[in-house]
Amino acid sequence: MLVVGAGPGGSAAAYHLAGQGADVVLIDKERFPRDKVCGDGLTPRAVRALIDMGVDVEDPGFARCDGLRTYGEGRTILELPWPRLRTWPSFGLIRTRLGLDDLLASRAQKAGARFLQATEATAPIREDGWVVGAQVKDEDGAPIEVRARWVVAADGGSSRLASGLGVRRDATRPIGIAARRYYGTTRPFQPFMESFVHLRGDGGLIPGYGWIFFLPDGTVNVGAGLQSTFRDFRHTSARAVFDAFVAGLPPDWGINEDSAVGPVGSGPLPSGLNRRPAAVPGMLLVGDAAGAVNPWNGEGISCAMESGALAAELIGEALAKDRAAIAHLYPVVLRERYGKYYALGSAWARLIGNPKIMRAAVRLGLPRKRLMAFALRVMANLTDGRDGDVEDRLMDALVSLAPVR
Secondary structure, eight states: OEEEOOSHHHHHHHHHHHHTTOOOEEEOSSOSSOOOOSOOEEOHHHHHHHHHTTOOTTOTTSEEEOEEEEEOSTTOEEEEEOOOOSSSOSOEEEOOHHHHHHHHHHHHHHHTOEEEOSOEEEEEEEETTEEEEEEEEOTTSOEEEEEOSOEEEOSOTTOHHHHTTTOEEOTTSOEEEEEEEEEOOSSOOOSSEEEEOOOEETTEEOSEEEEEEEOTTSOEEEEEEEETTSTTGGGOOHHHHHHHHHHTSOGGGOOSGGGEEEEEEEEEEEBSSOEEOSEETTEEEOGGGGTOBOTTTOOOHHHHHHHHHHHHHHHHHHHHHTOHHHHTTHHHHHIIIIIHHHHHHHHHHHHHTSHHHHHHHHHHHTTOHHHHHHHHHHHHTOOOGGGSOHHHHHHHHHHHTSOOO
16 A cells, blocks of 8 residues: 555554555655644544554643633633543644654554655556556655555645546635744643634734644744635735734733744645545545545644545455455545535635624624534534534534535
């Protein structure tokens, strides 16, 4: 098996494939550890995926967060604990992608995968319409062929392998953009993911969000994101939203140019399963390559790891039963698992793209703690399903009404 890309999705796929006894080669164009633009936040869904990979979530390299602290208009501040559910852990974690991705690639190696670093996949190899490997450049730039029974493309939203096989973005699904930077801060450690939904640009309230996540070393990950449903999206950069957000933070928090650690980084958030098809003969797409970012909140780590584990499960079953069609059920299973939920999230993103609706949602929703606690469940996709409590059944009913396209 060949897995291209050693982010959370690729490493999860490699780990679970190797755990089934498959011969797995994991490659990445960078040498690890390497940085990655991200919010570094791990929701309870991501924590569950880490546990499934045998990661010690009590490791001091993680900072634990007990919930979400949301800032709205004026002095409106809500502290919302993660829901206590049977299915998911009741805590989140924060860790830089520099450390997290290195850890997960190591877990894949310990499971038996071979990891080739500084090795870039440049094009798929096809024979009789079937992907049978990839053309790659090794760390010295020499071209070589890596052949495989199955290929997992986990090489990001701009996946070379996927684009070379006709995978395209579904323009009906929103995308996001985000920028982040690390800072020192005078504030003490806060055991919350802090979210700011009252962002203003030159034209007033914008359908974006800001965040501050506290890392174990005392620094903070500060970032801001924006959805493509915003009417001026094409004329607004992630950097502009980020700069406006940082400028509006309280001065006594000490988050400014003098306390900055490193440059501002930015990148796209391909969401709502907006890369299609999610599989071509011989190859499955996971994580950002499949556009699997959650459109409700811009979170992509849990989606990447879950899709990687799902791809590994189906490929493993296809191999065990010698039935390739099983692996090609992947797009169907992906839609069954996330399709309605993501479709509802995409509809919500389009709705709040209207500044009037965004303004009303912030003004009327944030002061109501019970409503916001329910919104946290929905946005983080945390539920025990129709067999859960009243809020779980309500969420199940809402999601069931959404169409799957």
